[in-house]
Amino acid sequence: MDPPPPLEGGLRVKPAAFRYHRAESIEETLDLLSRFGDSAKILAGGQSLVPMMNMRLARPDHIVDISRLPDLGYIASEPDRLRVGALTTHDVIERSQEVRRALPGMAEAASLIGHWPIRCRGTIGGSLAHADPASEWCLLAVLVDAQVEVRSRSASRVVDASAFFTGFLSTNLGPDELLVEVRIPLGQRRLHVEEFSLRAGDFAVVAAAVAMRVEDGLCRDVRIALGGVDTRPIRASVAERMLEGAPVNHSAFTQAAEAAAAVIEPTADIDGSVSYKRELAAVLIDRSLLSVAA
Ligand SMILES: Cc1cc2nc3c(=O)[nH]c(=O)nc-3n(C[C@H](O)[C@H](O)[C@H](O)COP(=O)(O)OP(=O)(O)OC[C@H]3O[C@@H](n4cnc5c(N)ncnc54)[C@H](O)[C@@H]3O)c2cc1C
16 A cells, blocks of 8 residues: 655644545444554544554554544443444433443443543544553443444454453454444443542543442442552452452452452652552552442
8 A cells, every 4th residue: 555645735744644534424434444454543533543643653644534423422321221323422322321221330430530621532443443451441341241232344253341341451453343322231230430540531540440349238249440659450250259249248348359469560750659559459449349339
């Protein structure tokens, strides 16, 4: 594929030169992706891709803009799951009555994403495809075993969240594939996300999410996930096992949270040391458990 020619008039912009294609339908998107393969990037809300292009960490030759596709912005509430179209923005999820009725913790989690202007443009599909390990949607997807529907020109497949995230900013999406829908199972659980970021609106340094039911004073179907402590969100299975069937009790929560934090291997960076992030993880799991059990 020939590289795109320089922009007319010698215009200088921050990203490297690219060709822009506005897709009018899912079919046209899939055709463009199949034609351009690795040299193309999908543009949804642009809230992660554009900064990466501006910093030249991403240099696609072709941009396929899906932001005006009419069919991918929806929330459909079914008895056992929510189906959310890939182009649904964080802000729409935050305000959705369907989401607030079915899974209020999901609407609350949306409110933690960035600042309001970012939430008005950024999409759930873009967040999952971008796969930041501290992203609220990636964390929730792993917590509740969400599924994503992915389409290419030749096939459609449904992928479990546990298989979708393959590493830091990496998924098992192929270059010709479009994420079209996210499926969130409901169950009878409550869920809650707690996180700590250095400034309001920043990505979390560490985030913890808990989902569980309380039956006759006992913890049931306990799920605990952590973001920002590994290359992708992880489940805290040690703590889940400790609490399954246990009485609701704060000291049991604290013990489980500390056990979960002891076995994680976060990376020390500008945001904090390994021990600081472990301590954050313990505190945030503990708070999430208390909130869900309350
Ligand atoms: C200052 C700032 C703070 C932020 N804080 C947070 C935060 O706290 N938590 C958080 O989760 N996010 C945060 N974000 C990121 C924001 O949530 C983005 O909206 C999100 O990461 C990407 O969604 P998008 O729709 O903007 O995708 P884009 O930026 O358009 O795309 C991101 C990537 O996903 C691919 N892609 C997009 N849609 C699809 C699709 N349907 N199928 C296949 N591939 C696709 C693109 O090709 C690209 O590689 C922040 C962003 C900024 C600028």
